[in-house]
Amino acid sequence: xxSPEFDQPAAYRITVAGHLDSDWTEYLRNMAIDNHSEMEAKxxxxxxxxxxxAALLGVLNALYDAHIAVLxxxxxxxx
Numbered sequence: 001x002x003s004p005e006f007d008q009p010a011a012y013r014i015t016v017a018g019h020l021d022s023d024w025t026e027y028l029r030n031m032a033i034d035n036h037s038e039m040e041a042k043x044x045x046x047x048x049x050x051x052x053x054a055a056l057l058g059v060l061n062a063l064y065d066a067h068i069a070v071l072x073x074x075x076x077x078x079x
Contacts, residue, residue, distance in 0.1 A: 013073075013074045
């Protein structure tokens with residue numbers, strides 16, 4: 001799949017360590033939060049469409065500021 005331009009919308013899936021409360025939805029630009037466990041690890045998967053990579057950076061900065069480890073980031077679709 002071709003990468004989206006940095007100023008174009010795209011859908012993303014971000015996996016982080018730990019579980020996130022639904023209160024995080026607003027801070028994470030309305031990305032859906034799916035808490036689950038794999039083996040003994042608690043994980044949360046965030047999925048949603050963001051307007052551009054500046055918005056993606058905002059989501060990543062919110063996670064960083066809260067000391068939440070990002071385990072993976074995937075681009076699901078562009079435009």
